[in-house]
Amino acid sequence: MGIPSPSPQLVTKSDTLELTYxxxxxxxxxxxxxxxxxxxxxxxxxxxxxxxxxALEVGTLHPIATGKILSTGTTAAEIVAWF
Numbered sequence: 001m002g003i004p005s006p007s008p009q010l011v012t013k014s015d016t017l018e019l020t021y022x023x024x025x026x027x028x029x030x031x032x033x034x035x036x037x038x039x040x041x042x043x044x045x046x047x048x049x050x051x052x053x054x055a056l057e058v059g060t061l062h063p064i065a066t067g068k069i070l071s072t073g074t075t076a077a078e079i080v081a082w083f
Contacts, residue, residue, distance in 0.1 A: 008032075011079040013071040021083040030061040031069070034078025040070040048073070 011019065011031075018025045033039065036058050039051045043066065050073050056062060061082060069079060 008080045008082050011069050011081050013069050013074050013079070015071050018067050019069065019081055021081075025067060026083050027065045027067045028081045028083060029063070029065065030082035031064045031066075032061050032080045032082070033058055033076040034080070035076060037075030037077060038073060039064075039076050039079070040073030041066040042068040042070065 009021070019028065020026055031039070033056055036053050036056065038053050039056060041049055041051070041064065043049050048070065051064075053076065056076065069081070
């Protein structure tokens with residue numbers, strides 16, 4: 001799975017803003033969640049993808065690459081991005 005970054009970032013869900021790391025637009029290597037729920041993201045083609053709650057285990061690093069975690073459609077909470 002690889003080694004996660006030493007500085008994971010808590011995500012603020014947004015339908016308009018891209019994720020950033022050190023002030024620059026960035027894509028995640030992993031995502032973890034603290035509270036179960038759906039996760040709505042933009043894929044590499046710009047399509048909205050909703051990952052259902054039963055596909056995401058709480059406290060696990062999921063190898064998901066995205067530059068945007070959407071507010072609309074996301075019910076998971078305590079989302080952490082690993083860059």
